[in-house]
Amino acid sequence: MPTYRAPVRDTLFVLNDVLGYGNHDNLPGFADASPDVVEAILAEGAKLAENIMQPLNRVGDMEGCVRNDDGSVTTPKGFDDAYRQYCEGGWLGLATPAEFGGQGLPYTVHSAVSEYLVSANMALMMYPGLTQGAVAAILAHGSDEQKKKWLPKMVEGTWTGTMNLTEPHCGTDLGLLTTKAAPDGKGGYRISGQKIFISAGEHDLSENIIHLVLARIEGAPAGVKGISLFVVPKVMVDDEGELGERNAVSCGAIEEKMGIHGNATCVMNYDEATGYLLGEENGGLKAMFTMMNEARLGVGLQGHAMGEAAYQAAVDYARERLQGRALSGPKAPDKKADPIIVHPDIRRNLMTIRAFNEGGRALILWTALKSDIAHLSDDAKEKEAASDHLALMTPVIKGVLTDKGFDHAVMAQQVFGGHGYVEEHGMSQFVRDARIAMIYEGANGIQALDLVGRKLPQNGGRAVQAFFKEVGEFCEAHRSDEAMAPLTKALKKGLNDLQAASLWLMQNALQKPDNAGAASYDYMHLMGLVALGLMWGRMVKTAQDRLAEGGDADKAFLEAKIMTGRYFMERVMPETAAHLARISSGSDTMMAMPEDAF
Template sequence: MPQYTPPVRDTRFVLEHVVGLDRYANVTGFAAATPDTVDAVLEEGGRFVAEVLFPINQSGDLEGCTRHDDGSVTTPKGFKEAYAQFVESGWATLSAPEAFGGQGLPHVVSTAFQEYMISANMAFAMYPGLAHGAIAALLAKGSPEQQAQYLPKMVSGEWLGTMNLTEPQCGTDLGLIRTKAEPQADGSYAITGTKIFISAGENDLVDNIIHLVLAKTPGAPDSSKGISLFVVPKVLVNEDGSLGARNAVTCGSIEHKMGIHANSTCVMNYDGATGWLVGEEMKGLAAMFIMMNAARLGVGLQGLALGETAYQNAVQYAGDRRQGRALTGPAEPGEKADTLFVHPDVRRMLMEGKAWTEGLRALCLWGALQVDLEHNAGTEEERQTAGDLIGLLTPVIKGVGTDKGYEIATTAQQVYGGHGYIREWGMEQYVRDARIAMIYEGTNGVQAMDLVGRKLAMNGGRAIQLFFKVVGEEIAAAKGDAATADFAARLEKALGDLQASTMWFMGNMANPNNIGAGAVPYMHLTGIVAVGLMWLRMAVAAAKLKAAGEGDAAFLDAKLVTARFYAERVLPETGSLKRKIEGGADAVMGLPPEMFRAA
């Protein structure tokens, strides 16, 4: 049977030494994030997910969701009760605005809790997780009346929310959507169309679900410029806030998926459903990106979270399972065999999992800090800096985070050997669940194209130049300390590969296919450098604490050894990625389509 322990100690280390929560007490929301409060969130949140959510993860996957003839959906046994506890305990409200009933804590603090929740039960975490994007869109684009009507109960968790973008004929290319919005005499719109792949589209956890739906009004351009956003509640809301009549939106079916079985992924049918315009007509794309950017950071966190729990189980199994002998001779002569830990290749797999999960945790939490600073920092310069950094790194966190999360899950499965392929051990569920994160909220290829096609050139390359500056300055500082000089030198070389690849793109844009062919390698190159920056910061902190005789010596030594592993085994990959980018598009695009087919 699988197990999960929230990595509270590592989260504390990152929040203190990478994020530096104590440095932001003057930023809105951070004054409430006292050490005692943050400790309570981590400890109590960790206990909640471990005791309430994790025990129903495997059973929920086996049972799945059930759609009934009337279009209603029942979630797996225990989910409704667990969700009631989630709401009652206030976990839904951590970083939501106090004006709508939230606790107003920094986004970075709620992100730490969300990691634990996803690790414990990803399918469950998606129900409140999808509501976050809808809340963000209504906060940014909703009218005061819409905010007052929907946000208090969405923030509390009494109501859930969804994002309805995809249709059978279009996914990434949203200009192809066919859902129509016909204006009505009372100012509302009649929404008609079909949406697919709608996570948490229908469920029995709450009395109302607030759908945010992309549609086109009459006469709108037949492109992405004609998209508008509408709020369409499952149940209409009366002026006094009570629930009224059922709206004309139903779940037509539940998708039969590879993983996340306990989350109801629905085909949603809108049959003249009553909706209201959010923001300006034909400005839905901007509102959509608010939802998508929030969701993409959350999906990147899913990669980390599933990698973490799979890694934890692989470590446990490697310590229990006895197979063969150490290459240097029996490690435990009194036993018939040594544990898997004596084998260098098993150690390699586990070290890769440790290096990437701890590095990605730091990157996700540091990224969440940038979200906080972009909205609440005291000066325009600070807000712009944070916005540039998180804008640049959002596709990296999503793309690299989920690629590596899936890789860690499959590697953890490999540690188990044949047992990893058997359902009872739980590894195959983590592999199946992790796979979707590379696909939804924009496939990772789309993330890579967003990075190289939009983010690099935005504002004259301001964001990437800022990133180069941040990494370069911290490398220069670390080179002066013998404890971190070697890591800094290796990261400097990796940064040089990233800078050279960026310049190669700039000089080879005459053929746009060069950009497309090199986009994914470039995204991963950027991710290695970004996580490398996090490991540099962790190594610097660990070295200082160790020199001062502070902290847990074994924990700090583990940080330094893992940083060395990252430097010696991961950073060198930037050279091969650079060469792939410089290979251009000729061979990638050279074959005619018919040559891909069997004779």
């Protein structure tokens, strides 16, 4: 069974040394979370992840969730106790305003800790994860009364939340949604319809479940313009906040699925269930996107977290498993064979995963910090730039880090050979769990379309131009630094490819939208590589500076950072040219094929 060690040292390097987290103490909440406090929080979060969450990961996979005949759902053994400890530690509301029982700390800190917890037990962490999404939507769109009624119990974890979008015939295309809402004459609505793939839709971890449900009010316009968002509690709550009768919502079935067995994926039936409008009538899509955007960052983090957990397990195995001799001569002559970590091809797997993990961590935390700035800054210009960054990077983080997280779980599994294919070692679970992150909260093809079709042209391309400028300036600033030159050269080459791809889109996709669709997936990955490349440029520069300052205690850490950065530039960045070539081949060959010729 894999063990897990939260990479606290690396998180601190990114936050403090690379991102200058401590310089943001002008923002609300940041002063309360000084670097020292953050270090203590990370250490506590690490303990919770390593000692409480991780030991339940395989239990959750093997036992799964069980739907009982009465429609109730039993979660795997130990989940309830672990969830209770998580709630009692105040982790669920770490970044929620104190007004509703949260700790009001930066989202950046929340993201840093979440990585550990998700690496340790992704399926379990989905229960509070969905609650956090629902809390965000109620915070953004709820009336004061609604906030007061629903939030405190959700923030303490006594009640959990869900997102109900998908219906059997309607996933990506929410315009096809048919769940109905009829006014009940008492200010509420009767919600009727069936929702599928509802994560944490029913379970035994909380006293109540607060469903956020997209439905169509009678007489509303067709398509996405006629969708509204509703709060539908599992158990009714009276004005004093006391639980009353069961609402007419129930779990009809739980899905048998490839992974995340510890989380109940439910078919939810609404049979004239009482619901309350959240936000404006017919404004449901916009409200849902509040949840969605934060959830997408959270899903990107899941992909990243799976890559990290799988990497650690593969490193442990590669150090222990004795097989063959190094090509350059025996390295452990006293043993029957060398540990397989001596073999270049094993290291190629490990280094590739590591380069993405450390780059991904920096990209997630950088973007989380921008999210805090976007929400909290009172400098309009800084706020705008941070919002731009957040909007641009959300699909990239979701799409690229989940694709790579899955690929890397597969690579880590490969290091185990046949032992990776049997369930006993836990590597299959990482692969099976990581797979879902490429699909939910908008399949990655949708992320690519969001990036190319929506985020690029927004505000005349302001966000992407600012990103180009930032990368270009970094390359320019360090190109005469001899130690940095190989990195900035590779990064500049990647930036050139990205800019060429952007120009191609401007020239070819406006008249012919299929060219945008055909280019989108490669464009998303191309931008991801450049963004990760920038992170690596910064991390290596920082590591060099710290080494020059004589940070002896950290010498090995900093040197490994520099080597990994070089590996990223040599082995990963060359992919940008292939993406550009594919993008500029256009859509003709794929669109010309008649439908029945496939």
